[in-house]
Amino acid sequence: MKIVEVTPENAITETFFCIKDTKRQGFKDKANWYEKRYKEGLRITILKNDEDKMIGFIEYVPGKYAWRPIDADNYMFIHCTYIYSKKERSKGFGSMLILEAEKEAKALGLDGLCAMTSKGGWLANKTLFEKNGFLQIEAKDRFELLSKTWNDHTKKPKFHNWTNQQGKYKGWHLVYADQCPWSEKSITAILNIAMDFGVDIKVSKIETVNEAKMAPSGFGVFNLLHNGKLLDDHYLSGTRFRTILKKELNLPTR
Template identity: 30%
Template structure:
C-alpha cells in the first residue's frame, strides 16, 4: 500500500473524507479549513492513496484539541482503517509510521482516546493492547486515555481535571463539537432545526480554538452530547437517532 501525506501544498486537491467524494461539500471544506490551521503546529495526516477509510491523523499533544496533560507525547486524533482495507495490516503500517516519526521528533510516546470496550468513533482497545498500549487514565463516563511510552520511566499522560468528571450545570440538550470531524457542519444544524421544530431545549457549542477544547467538560471534544447536565454520547446524531434518543 502506498500512502500520501496531506500537507498545505496538496490539501486542496487531496481527498480527505472517507465517506464524502465531493471536495466542495461543506463537511469536507470545514474539515480542510481546520486541518490547514493545524499543519504549522505539527499535525500529520497520512492516508491511503486510494479513497476510503484508511488514514492516521496525529499532532504533538500540547496542541491537541482535547483536555489532556501529555507534555512531550504525540496525540493520535484518529487511526481508522475499515471496509475493504481491513485485514491487510494497514493499521499497523500507519501506526508504525507514527511511532518512527514521533521517535525521530524526540517524543516520549503516543497517546490516544479509547475505552474498556469498543465504542463508536473511539479506537479499538483490543488493537491498542495488541500494539503495546495501555490505559493510563479514565474519566467518569468510561472514556480512557491510553498510551504507548517509548521509555519505561516516561511519566504517563492524564486528563485535565475539567474533563475527568464530565458534567455541566445546564438543563436540556447541550452539544459540544468541533470541525475536526467533517460531518458536524451538516448534522449539527439538522439537530438545531429538529429541536426547534419539536420545542426541545437544545444548544450547540462550537469549539473554535485549542484553548476552548482543552477547557471543555469532556475528554471527547469532536462531538459530546449532554442532557440535563449529564454526558450522553459521542456518537454523532442524525434526525432519526436524535428522535430515538429523545423518545426515551
C-alpha cells in the same frame, strides 16, 4: 502500498479520507481547521494501494495540541485511525499507519505515543494498539487511554476530568469542533428536529485547543447536553436525537 501526507495544499485532491466530498460544508470546515492545526504539527496520512485506492488513514498531533481532554505534552497523540474494509483489517495496515506516527514522534524528540480508544462509536478499539506495544494506563466512562513509550522515566499521559465540566451547561447545548467533518450534518438535523419540538438549543463551536481540552466529554469535539447532563458524545443521526429528545421531555417514544 504507499503513504500520502495530506497538506493544506493538496487536501482538495487527496481529501481527508473520512470525508471525500469536497463540496460538503463539513469538508470545507475541516480544511480550514486543518490548515490552522497543520502549523501546530497535526498530520493526516492516507494509505493507498498500487491502484491509488485509499485503504485507511491516521490523524495525529503532538499531545500539547491534541483536541481531546487529555494531558500528554511529551507524547504524540493519535486523534483517529481507520482501515475502511473489514477484510483488510488483519493485514497489518493499521500498524503501518501507527508506525508513521511513531517515526514523527521520535523525529520531534517526544517520549511516546498515546491514543484514546473505545468500544463505542467514532474511535478504534484498543486491540490494534495493544498489538503495537501500547498499554492501557487509564479508563473513564466508555474510554480507555493507552500509551507506548521509549522513555521509562517520562510522565504518563492522563485524562482531564471532563465530568466536572458538564454542570455549567444549563438548558440544551450542542458543543462541537471542526475536527470531525461529520458534525455539520448532525448539527443541521438536530436543529431542525429541535425546532419541530419548540426546543431552543444553544450551539457553540470549540475554537481553540485549550477549549477542546476542557470539553465536557471524552471524545471532546461533539457534546450534546441538557441541564448539566451529557446525552451523547459523538455525531448522531436525526432519528437518534429525536429519541433522546422525547426521553428528556418525557414524551412517548413511539
